[in-house]
Amino acid sequence: MTTQTQYDVIVIGGGAAGLSGALALVRSRRSVLVIDDGTPRNAPADGVHNFLTRDGVPPAELYAIGRQEVQGYGGEFADATVTSARPDGDGGFTVEADGTAYNSRRLLVTTGLTDVLPDVPGLAERWGKDVVHCPYCHGWEVKDQAIGVLATSPMAMHQVQLFRQLSDDVTLFLHTAPEPTEEQWEQLAARGIAVVQGKVEQVEVSHDKLTGVRLEGGKVVALQALAVQTTVRARAGFLAELGLETTVVEANGVEVGTAIQVDAMGATGVPGVFAAGNVSSPMAQVMPSAAAGLMTAAGINFDLINEETRLAISATSSAQ
Known part of the structure; x- marks a missing residue:
């Protein structure tokens, strides 16, 4: 297994939420790797709807445009399937995908869900x-x-x-x-x-x-x-080593599926791990998923800033 350079953030999933989050992060000068297996939930659909200015665009075209935008600011991509994610022992994370290990300080999980018909x-x-x-x-x-x-x-x-x-x-x-x-x-x-x-x-x-x-x-x-009516299942099995489990989602007292529980800024119960899009909000369409990716990216960036500020204060104190 080969190991790659550490990134500020690894985004797992290259759909609307993941690409939107990656875009916000690279524009904040964060080093970002997006790992995506190329199997979006809406692949069978002819077009994405209710997405202002992009109504009817084929999903593959929308994601191709998003990739170009992220790459334009220096974002990187790996076309691979993530099999596991675990703590790296230094406060960050190691993500394994198709035989390669990638390291990052934070994780943004945007893997979406699976519809069970x-x-x-x-x-x-x-x-x-x-x-x-x-x-x-x-x-x-x-x-x-x-x-x-x-x-x-x-x-x-x-x-x-x-x-x-x-x-x-x-x-x-x-x-x-x-x-x-x-x-x-x-x-x-x-x-x-x-x-x-x-x-x-x-x-x-x-x-x-x-x-x-x-x-x-x-x-x-x-x-x-x-x-x-489908039953929706969060695509989150690779997070088991982090101790992050999905929760049951109900609507009007009826179980509709599973999701990762997050707070208002996308933070999960595991420090440093964030989630956005259908994996944490099963009913969200493409546009709100993209918006959630943006908001969660802002939360990740500020979390990193707080860490960097603490380290800067510590370094200054040590030098005195």
Whole structure:
């Protein structure tokens, strides 16, 4: 294993949060290495939406622009997969990635998350195309279509109303979700949302397009798009040696996934380790993730300044 020069900050993850944080840090004259494995969460999507001035830009293009900007200020990149991170014994950290060890004074974790899809055959193959999850990310692209919502928890009642805003033809498939309450049945009826009971057993596809879903018993309901609820898992297993664990995230009392817990400036429970973006805020879209990267970078820079000031005072005192 080879060891590289120490950096002020290693950013693990090269998506919106990581690149935004790296940009702020290099502009503050910090030495920065971004390690990225090239597998962003939104890779299957055709475009990034609700990102002012960049609406509709393909994810790969957005990240390529970000890389160029970071490199323009002296930031460095390593295309690799991080396998572990641990204390280096001198107050900093050693990060291992594809057989190389890198050292840094601080860590910024922006590895995002993984979407765990419901176990329905054919669903994963259409993910990011006509199987979607976020009405704000993909809603305009499926507007006025026949949209189905696959319910796996009570959160589907919220999701189906959001998609009803985009189309008059919306069907809720109860699948594995509990029976709606009397109040929810009233809301569904008032909004003209069709409800289908029973499990969905197959996604139907023809000519590379979703055409519907097959229910248990064989009945097929025609659709053009299907919204699903995913369980989100923070990509943070490599942090185990630091003693940093993920916590369960809930919404309206329903477990939706895991995340790294941070404070307002992105600091985790491990001194010197910070996190931003979906790995710590699962519901954040690209724009707020980028904003979080910037704010967390500011926190890291000031943390380093405080350390450098203490060392300068100590050195001055020793010289007297």
